[in-house]
Amino acid sequence: MTSLPKSIQENLHFLCAEIDGQLQQLEAFFSVPSAGTARRIFDRAGYAHNLTTRIHSACIRRLTNTRKTERNQIALRSLEFIATDLLRLANLNRQCLRHAERIEHFEILVPERYPPIIQRVRAGVAKVEAALSSNDSARAVQIGQLNRKVANDYNKLFKIYTNEMRATTHTADLAHSLLVASEIQRMGTSLQTISEALISINIGQAVNFERYFALQGLMADFETNGDYHIEAIAETRSGSAISAITDSNSHNVAAVFKDGEKRKVKEERAGVKSWNSIYPGLAPKILSYQKRNQSAALLIEHLPGLTFEQIVLNEPDDLCAKALKQLGTTLKDVWRQTKTDEFAELGSMQQLSKRLDEVYRVHPEFRSTRSNLAGFEIPAFEDLIESAREREAAVSAPFSVYIHGDFNIDNIIYDPGENRINFIDLHRSRYMDYVQDVSVFMVSNYRLQVLDAPVRRRIMKLSYDFYQIARRFARKQNDETFDYRLALGLGRSFASSTRFIFDKSQARKMFLRSRYLIERALTCKTGQEHKFKLPVKEIFVD
Template structure:
């Protein structure tokens, strides 16, 4: 693959750039060691040459990609990585210029020498020395060493920063201390650029963008699972990054450890497994998900994916999770044969009923729908400020603001307690339900929000996950509407059977939450307004019913149909 860099002239110019930036850094150290205006002028003048080299590399990279000379993904990834490397080399050069610009503010040129800046320079220069070979060979070992320089520079900076902070308290040498701090800070920022270079090389070698901590997490978690495969041989496909900040990727079965014998359902799951999912992110959320997976497994074995391995540090964690066969229910509804959709929905409701029966606790609970909506309203208005309307009047009749409607609904909601709780999914979107036609099973995924709560938390989310899809084809809408209404009637029947007299009122409040909050993810203004106004309509219906028995409240079913 390195031939693409050689053929396009990218490697040659990148090599010149590494040499030139290295020279800039070396000369910067010389200028700090012994004040030399000639060297300082040279550093400033050579910065333009580095900028030009960066532009040349950038243009050659874009040309290679857009003229399709880089014809496969790995070649394109390498060219993209080379461009990132060039951009960050230029940043290192800029920081060298910034350091030289600070020297003139030192009242005593020797003052900076009381701090251990030569160690900073050694780390930077050692990293730069590895860059060219690491890029053209996609050498993960060198890339890792390059990344490690950033951590070392951070630690060096922390020691010197603490010392300068202490010395500033004396009130002496203030100008020299501040200038010395800025010089050391620019050296530390060189480390940030060097880290970007190392991570770009990892991207070229692995084929996915990894932060160095994510690379370590994947490597260590695969090892813990018994998958003894060099990380460079692992095929990794990024699936998505969640709104919670988790990185999720798919590692195909070629990288899996061989399974040993075994019969029955567990063995069939192993055979059917097509790979593993790697999740990396916030420690608290991922450990909560792992705990919830174990709880779900105890409730209904086989419902959640298995956790194959996990590892954690102070703030981050990673999980290796079984990749389940089948497809998510949203895809089934939109593309499946009607009989398949019917069968999948039957399995989902049968599973849901079993879970509710097993976990039902006859303890009253508040739903907190309006409290949850308040936390999302700013994001709604940030995207659609026109929806945040002031109070209006029609004659003497006041049209309440959305804030006033939420206030009133929240006060009402405090009196509408769920008569029982069940263990809920917590994010019961259609695409978090996996249907496996071959095994006739459904599975739940993305389980970090699971808890004991009002089942209408899940039902309201499920109903809106169908409605809010921006699909306007009549045939597809009919499919979505059919599933939505079927789930509504299933949940209503279960609620009435178990004495949930205010089911429809609570569901109306829950749906209002979801209609309104869903607008923050909808970029079609017309459809976003449709969602918002339906939520507003439900809040007005709730407010209008105040003072009458909530058992008599009737949810207008047409609000669920589009």
């Protein structure tokens, strides 16, 4: 990290000293309660606020006037978080006093229980400057670990106060005592947030406690020598974070670090293992796996190449065509090799029904009721979905294949040098109707928020060409209802994807396409689904 600006360094020093002083006064209040001690704490509220504001202002100026490297941005924003949580300690300090002042029989609080806990918090504040100036992550971790000790102290107090509530008439006093304990518990949470901000400064990326320990464990398993740093790549909608482990000297990516909720990371691990056993070489290798409490992390082989999204948006037409051709070849081979005779239900209308509430939260204007226009009845969108759901249940795919499950164009990597396709983000992989992947891929192209006309034309052509690849496969496999199921799959993907689109114009285009496709599928007579023709060119045009 670059050296701290003098203004930030000085104000942070004064802020830490001020917060320690206020905590010391709180400790003194519980040792010898007096109105004078309480008043001194209340009177100091403005000074801590002013110091915090100065730090925030200095960080903003620094962000504006210095080179905006990711590491500098993370460091300055983390300093803002540190100042904010130090101020929060001061606010919690005063809240403790407010609750304590409402206790009529002060001995019920048993105030001598609190000084040892406050001393823990003061010990954490005392380590902040040293951890920051020395880039000492071990010291930063010690600050965060105090949260657990403070939480254990709170749990003991909670049991004591709640048990006493059953045997006394002074329940209000005990309730206020419990609130005092709760405010001090929140001080521990602020210490952990400060700790995470300090660690983020040291490693150059925003992390929480769980992520830091997972990264430490994974790097210990990573059998390599050298100096490495971590760089953020992406954050998924499921809450996982993805980072690159990069050699500081060569700047080559050595591995990819992915962490998040334990269940989702375990699903990702299982998906990668399944692909490596079913179709080796398509998925990356898992280098290491760690789990801790409710989170988990993976260290995954880095795959060279470009995502399909990067190719579509930035690369020349001949490379885009080459990548699509290889994708088609790879997919058809996967589908043939993993094909089973078991029927597969797409279930797209059921999926859409579950996601409608999320769509309406982002776009409430899409919610409609049944209406009548010049004697023509227009059903509500939910009614269309229910009708299509019944139709879809009677039209299964004649076989199952192993699918990606989340076949967005940023989950497909093409290596031009090796002319090779790889898949990533495999936590939803399973045996199912391949129309699921086809529809997701086509709509993930359409929803790219690009206004440039030539690029939009390329996107539409790519979607149509991909459809032709999948359609030819369907014909060779005697899959006669492919178009019908794809119409419903596209209907689902168009509508459900609007929850990720802020632009009202594009979202409306997608939603209307969804309604049109579902209505078009419903006009097909029952038993005639094999004759249905999907109007792809009409749909994939702007």
